[in-house]
Amino acid sequence: MRVIAGTAGSLPLKAPEGLDTRPTTDRIKETLFNMLQPDIPGAVFVDLFSGSGAIGIEALSRGAAKAYFVDNMPKAVACIQQNLTFTKTENRAIVLKQDVCAALHGIREKEADIIFMDPPYGCDQEKNALAVLAEMAYVTQDTRIIVETSLKTDFSYLEELGFYMEKDKRYKTNRHVFLRRKAASQTENII
Helix, strand or coil: CCCCCCCCCCCEECCCCCCCCCCCHHHHHHHHHHHHHHHHHCCCCCCCCCCCHHHHHHHHHCCEEEEEEEEHHHHHHHHHHHHHHHHHCCCHEEEEECCHHHHHHHCCCCCCCCCCCCCCCCHHHHHHHHHHHHCCCCCCCCCCCEEEECCCCCCCCCHHCEEEEEEEEECCCCCEEEECCCCCCCCCCCC
């Protein structure tokens, strides 16, 4: 596992020991960042269920202004800190050792440009995180939310949370689902 491109390009990254994390492969990470690259420079990037921090570090390496890393596993947080120090990106990083849903309330940004999450498969944690994100003012119609998940994950609830699926990029064993906040209805009561 390595940083693909940017200021830290080609540097190797550590992964937390054990089977609790499932790092995104370099090939899938490269495909993802080829799609995101126009939006990365100067962005506020949020990496949820960070694991090794590889996704957020890739964003920082490619020019993101700031990245939040959220994970509540001690081994993962230690690994993220080591990888940030090694890639010299720690000065633009904020690491939150918390449950994702709690951490989302602590992000103090006017707008998050890109929010990436790679939760454990089959636990509905993406639904819980999206329910909290639906309430956050920093999630605007311009915010891109990407969920890395299994091919079978159900997203039929998106509309009730105020999101829509912009793109569904499928790979052999998993997929990236790109979401956006729906536009506020023109018919809402104005108080």
